[in-house]
Amino acid sequence: MKNLPLLFCGIFFALAFSFTGLILSSHIQLGSLTRTTETLVPSDEDPTVLVMPEGETLFPAMPGGIEQQGKDVYISMGCIYCHTQQIRRSGFGADIDRGWGSRQTVARDYITQDRVLLGTMRAGPDLANVGGRIFQQGGRDWHHLHLYNPQITSEGSTMPPFAFLYELREIDGTASADALKFPPDSKYAPEAGYEVVPTRRAKALVEYLLSLKINYSLPEAPISE
Amino acid sequence: MSNSSNESPYSSNSLAVRAELSAIDASIRSASLFFVISAVSWLLIGTVFALLAAFKAHEPDFASTYEFLTFGRVRSAHLNAMALGWGNNIIFAVGLWIMARLCRAPINHKGILLIAGIFWNIGLTVGIFGILKGDITSVEWLEIPHYATPLLAISYALIGVWGVLAFRFRKGEHVYVSQWYILAALFWFPWLYVIAQTMIIWFPARGVVQSVTNWWFAHNVLGLWLTPMALGTAYYLIPKVLGRPIYSYYLSVLGFWALAIFYNWAGVHHLIGGPIPVWLISAGIVASVMMVIPVIVVGINHHMSVVGLHKEVWRSPTLRFIVFGAISYTLVSLTGSAMALRSVNEVTHFTHFTVGHSHHGVYAFFTMIMFGGVYYMMPRLLKREWPSASLIKIHFWASAIGITVMVVALQTGGWIQGLEMNNAEIPFLETVQNTIPWLKARSISGVMLTIGHIAFAINIAWMLFAAGAVRAKQGPTLLDDSKEGGIV
Numbered sequence: 204m205k206n207l208p209l210l211f212c213g214i215f216f217a218l219a220f221s222f223t224g225l226i227l228s229s230h231i232q233l234g235s236l237t238r239t240t241e242t243l244v245p246s247d248e249d250p251t252v253l254v255m256p257e258g259e260t261l262f263p264a265m266p267g268g269i270e271q272q273g274k275d276v277y278i279s280m281g282c283i284y285c286h287t288q289q290i291r292r293s294g295f296g297a298d299i300d301r302g303w304g305s306r307q308t309v310a311r312d313y314i315t316q317d318r319v320l321l322g323t324m325r326a327g328p329d330l331a332n333v334g335g336r337i338f339q340q341g342g343r344d345w346h347h348l349h350l351y352n353p354q355i356t357s358e359g360s361t362m363p364p365f366a367f368l369y370e371l372r373e374i375d376g377t378a379s380a381d382a383l384k385f386p387p388d389s390k391y392a393p394e395a396g397y398e399v400v401p402t403r404r405a406k407a408l409v410e411y412l413l414s415l416k417i418n419y420s421l422p423e424a425p426i427s428e
Numbered sequence: 429m430s431n432s433s434n435e436s437p438y439s440s441n442s443l444a445v446r447a448e449l450s451a452i453d454a455s456i457r458s459a460s461l462f463f464v465i466s467a468v469s470w471l472l473i474g475t476v477f478a479l480l481a482a483f484k485a486h487e488p489d490f491a492s493t494y495e496f497l498t499f500g501r502v503r504s505a506h507l508n509a510m511a512l513g514w515g516n517n518i519i520f521a522v523g524l525w526i527m528a529r530l531c532r533a534p535i536n537h538k539g540i541l542l543i544a545g546i547f548w549n550i551g552l553t554v555g556i557f558g559i560l561k562g563d564i565t566s567v568e569w570l571e572i573p574h575y576a577t578p579l580l581a582i583s584y585a586l587i588g589v590w591g592v593l594a595f596r597f598r599k600g601e602h603v604y605v606s607q608w609y610i611l612a613a614l615f616w617f618p619w620l621y622v623i624a625q626t627m628i629i630w631f632p633a634r635g636v637v638q639s640v641t642n643w644w645f646a647h648n649v650l651g652l653w654l655t656p657m658a659l660g661t662a663y664y665l666i667p668k669v670l671g672r673p674i675y676s677y678y679l680s681v682l683g684f685w686a687l688a689i690f691y692n693w694a695g696v697h698h699l700i701g702g703p704i705p706v707w708l709i710s711a712g713i714v715a716s717v718m719m720v721i722p723v724i725v726v727g728i729n730h731h732m733s734v735v736g737l738h739k740e741v742w743r744s745p746t747l748r749f750i751v752f753g754a755i756s757y758t759l760v761s762l763t764g765s766a767m768a769l770r771s772v773n774e775v776t777h778f779t780h781f782t783v784g785h786s787h788h789g790v791y792a793f794f795t796m797i798m799f800g801g802v803y804y805m806m807p808r809l810l811k812r813e814w815p816s817a818s819l820i821k822i823h824f825w826a827s828a829i830g831i832t833v834m835v836v837a838l839q840t841g842g843w844i845q846g847l848e849m850n851n852a853e854i855p856f857l858e859t860v861q862n863t864i865p866w867l868k869a870r871s872i873s874g875v876m877l878t879i880g881h882i883a884f885a886i887n888i889a890w891m892l893f894a895a896g897a898v899r900a901k902q903g904p905t906l907l908d909d910s911k912e913g914g915i916v
Contacts, residue, residue: 207596210603214612217688218619218652225644225696226627226637229708234634279562281500287778291701296774300852308703313635318628320566321639323698325778325849326485326863328856353488359861363488367495 233310238262241420253422262419263315273411276404278318280365287322288331290417304332304417309424312417327362335416344384346409347401351383352391368405374398381406449529450808456528457809459541463521464802465892466549468885470513473556475878477506482874486867496560504571505559511569511649512552512580515794519613519657520545520587522801525809526664527591527610531598537590544586551579567628567638569646574629581622588614605680609660612688616652620645636704640696647695650789656687658757658797659726662750665804666733669747670740675732679725686722690715697768700777716768723761730754743908745820749800752828756792760785763839775850780863780870781842788835791877796827799884806891807904814905815890821907822883830876833869841866 238261243253266274277283290304298304308331313319334342348355351369353362369383374396383399385392393399401409420426481503483490491497524541555572558564563573572580591614595607624645627633633641667674674680696704696712734741734751741747763785767776776782803820807813814820841863848859 210608210611211615213685214615214688217612217685218616218648218692220689221644221692222623224711225693225708226623226641229640229704230633230637232705233637236635278566279564280498281504281564281566283566283568284500284503289702295701295770296777297850297852301856310636310703310705312703316635317632318566319636319638321636321699321702323568323778323782326860357857359857361486361488361860361864361867363484363492363499365498367493 236311236314238314239311239422241422242425243422260419262421263312265315266414267410269407270411270414272404273407273409273414274318276368276408277320277411280408282330283320283322285324285326285362286328286330287325288329288415289321290329290331298329301328302336303329304335306417306420306424306426308417309421311421311423327360330412330415332417333415334413335418342413343409346412347383347405348385350405350408351399355386355389355391365405368402368408370400370402371397372400448532452528452532453525453808456525456538456541459538459545460521460525460805460809461892462542462545463517463524464806464888466545467514467517467521468888470509470517470552471881472885474506474509474514475874475881477502477509479871479874479878481506482867482871486864486871495562500566501560501562501564504564505556507569508552508559508571509556510790511654512555512572513549515654515790516548516584517545518798518802519654520548522661522798522805523610523613523657524587524591524594525805526606526661526801527594530604530607530664531594533594533597533599536593540586541590544583544590547579547583548587551576551583555580565629567642569649570624570628570642577625577629581618581625584618584621588618604664605674605677605684606660606664608684609656609663612684613653613656613660616648616656616692620648620652636702639699639702640704640708643695643698644692645695647698648692650786650794651687651691651694654790654794655691655757658753658794659687661797661801662730662754665746665750665800666730666754669744669804670733670737672733672737675729679729683722683725683729686718686725690718690722694719694764694768697773700768700770700773713768713770717765719761720765723758723765727754727758731758739908743906745814745817745824745905745907746800746804748824748907749796749803752824753793753795753797753800756788756796760788760793763788775843775846777846779842779846779849780838780866781846784835784838784842787831787838791827792831792835796831799823799827802888806888810891812891813903814887815894816887817905817907819883819887819890820905823880823887824907826876826880826883830873830880832873833876834873837866837869837873841869 240255240259240261242256244256246252246254288308290306290308291298292307293299299307312331313321345356347369349357349362350365352364352366353360354364371393378398379400381400383401385399418426480491480497481499484492484499484502488499520541552572555576558573558576559571563575564571565573591610595611598607624641627641628638628645632638663674663680693711693715696708697716700709700713702709730751731754734747741751766772767782767785776785803814844866845859845863848854848862849856
């Protein structure tokens, strides 16, 4: 191995090989995925071909404006370092048994996202379907309390408080409709005459979390009840 | 310096060769010293972030009122300060110095190397501030915000080209094992970095193709950048210090190409169970398991070269660190292959086990070998000995025990965490709380590593700035006074 061009070719092709095999080929396979309806029907012209029925909603949904802003907050806080957004299939881990979602997530679930936040650590629970989980009613209030200080909603959690996303202010006349609704006798509640109000960033973050829902079927990943 | 019966290990047979090496050392001195000082500074900065992140993991209220100190950012600042600040700078110092020595060619344009190095560190400083400020990208291993990365890429390009040119204009026929590794790594890193930046940050690929690219990059930074640089360093210094050739040339050829071919497919194992096609994951698993070949081969080569000379390992600061690193390489790589198996991954994925594994690789293997490299290089660059053998011993024991505690704690805790997480009967919050004792053990190990780093930094500062006070000794600083065996 004394010949530089030959050595260099070997070095080059070693990496080119994996780049082609892993990245280009997955781009070819997945790069043209489009949104689709929950089920497909046989085509009128050729019954062996399955097509999308007309007029049905396409999935995954496109994210709204405030949800995108909330995602930027999620990214800038580094939430991904403790929370994943992927549900493993039934029988591999306990993601579905834990109620984190009703089906596994597949590549198509992520195609409308500018930045994919799969994550690799679960110091906290998976969030792929956090908006569709137990807290649908009152979910907004729960998330705000949880972000302000996780000990209020989940005592013993190791999640840091994000109180800096909230404003403590004196109640001027009538209390704000946005003010956090603390449980009675909570030691984290502000003194009488004060209230804790979410900033725009906190509101956007919560809207983003509520928008995380895997509550639709895809042809390749139907929800089986 | 040398005794008659034994050839002095860090000199070669003739005075002429020694004079030549000395001239090469002199020509790269300013750049190498700059990189060592930068690397050690980043090591200390990264350690501070590491301690913050470690404490925050079990004391969530610790320093939590400041947005810039929130866990996600501090953790990322730690990773980037260590990988790009400590890792890259120490590679530029030790790797390029070894390259220059092995190429035996006069070093031209060392000014470019120095200027590129200064800009690398400026870019990195901007990047770390960006992370703390909230411009973090939340893409693992690529957290540096987009406004700092072009500067990093350009300054790296100058440094990398410098290394390739040194190789191109080398003197002498023989090409050493270390040169393959260093040359390949110098080329692989920019390719990985540019593709990952392009396909994830600048022109994002669709959906999970980003994640595949992300893990292709992140895992290859370890396997095709840090690993070959550390292996190259070990391949250079083990024979150099012991004064005997490496065990087998053919094994080293096999080890090199097996690494080059298998490692770069292995990163996908971080997505086992994830929303990507199963064939991709299977390819990653196969490659991860195939990594057993280069690991065993390199292990045989390194360990057989040392066999019979254990006293030397004990005496020489360089070898003590490097042999620790070489043993860790074998262990961490075999663990890594096992972790890629679906049944094992089902438990270890998403847990602290993986964090323990990455520290095992980056610290116990890469960093320990680089410490060894610095202990060998500095006396030759400065023509001055290490001022304190005790500080070296403190550094070694604090690092060795600290990293062992960390790996054992995180991997035991992570394994338990994984088993509990896969049992839906155990409430999630309980699985979180059961990791706390292990995370506390990690913090303790972090304090030990900090002690080691401080001892290391003091020794270096003492060596650099207290020239008059340091003995102009007759022989090298050794860790054991026994007179048996060879030298160094």
